[in-house]
Each structure stands twice: as C-alpha cells, then as structure tokens.
Amino acid sequence: MSAIERLNAIEEIRSLKARYWRGVDLADGDLVRSILAKDCVLDYRGCCTDPASGRDFFPAMNVVLRGRDQWVADGFRQAGIVPVHQGHHAEITLLSTETATGVWSFTDRFHYPPGASWRKLTGHGYYHDTYALEDGAWKLATTRITRLRVEVE
Numbered sequence: 001m002s003a004i005e006r007l008n009a010i011e012e013i014r015s016l017k018a019r020y021w022r023g024v025d026l027a028d029g030d031l032v033r034s035i036l037a038k039d040c041v042l043d044y045r046g047c048c049t050d051p052a053s054g055r056d057f058f059p060a061m062n063v064v065l066r067g068r069d070q071w072v073a074d075g076f077r078q079a080g081i082v083p084v085h086q087g088h089h090a091e092i093t094l095l096s097t098e099t100a101t102g103v104w105s106f107t108d109r110f111h112y113p114p115g116a117s118w119r120k121l122t123g124h125g126y127y128h129d130t131y132a133l134e135d136g137a138w139k140l141a142t143t144r145i146t147r148l149r150v151e152v153e
Contacts, residue, residue: 001097010092012138013100013131020140021085021106029073036068037132037139048123050150057121057150058110080113087127098133099141118152125149 001009016035023031036042042065048058056062065071076083089105104127111120125147132141 001094005097006094009094009100009138013092013102014090016131016138016140017087017090017102017104017127017129021087023073024076025083025085027074027077029071032073033068033071035140036071037134037141038068039066040068040140041066041142042071042140043142043144047145047147048121048150049147051147052149055150057118057152076110080116082111084109084111100131100138102129102131103127104129120153121150122153123147123150 019031019035023029023035045062045064046056048061049056085106085108087104087106091103092100093102094100105125106127107122107124109120109122112118125145128144128146129140130142131138133139
C-alpha cells in the first residue's frame, strides 16, 4: 500500500466515524447502518459507568449488538434524550489493506427531558474500534467504549 493509499484509507475511516456520531445524534438509523459492517459487534456494556464510583448511570445501554440490522435509531429520541458526541485525536493503524484499528478520545453528553433524575450526563473516554474493507468501502466492524469519567447534573 502506497503512502497516498494509506492516507486515503485513514481519511475514509475518520469520515466514517464522524458519520457514525452524526447518525447517533440525529437518530438517523440508515446513516449509522450504512457505515456498519454486516456482521459488526458493537459492545456498549459499561459505557455509562463511572470508573471512580462504579455507578452505572444508564443501565439500559449495557448491550452488545451483533450485526448492522440490530441497530435501533430512535431509542434516545423515544426516551426524550438528546445525545451530542464529539470525537477527537484519532489513532488509526492500518493492519493490512483490508483491516484497521482505531482509538478515539471522545466526550458525549446526553440531555435528559424535564422530570428525569438528572438534566445532563457527560462522559469522557475512548472508543476502541476495528474496521474492515467490505464491498469496496471501510466499515465499522467492532467497537468498545472505555470511560475515564461519567458525571451527571
């Protein structure tokens, strides 16, 4: 793989992750599914657990989705929650011409409706992803979130 091909693949993966977060925030299931590998594994267990206190602020998120057809787009919207994700500092490593890994620093905020136990949940941590070239395009194959901090207001 040439240097230009490597840079192009990395940029395609960066764009893929941006579309993932935009799709989640806008409850656009078609957009999210378009970047997921057919047999993806999305592991969200513990994604809203604060490591310092051990408190899980969103137990309903402790799921593992297997396959892109398992993605449900409007779960947050149905609960009246507005998510906002910001991803930073991508560390993308191409393992081959068809596989890659990525670690992304990120912050997410979940704005809750009036009457909820709290107004806003803010989390800081990392997405640990793998990517695969599928049908000529990079797709998200696996993801797992680790947290540095989760706080509520």
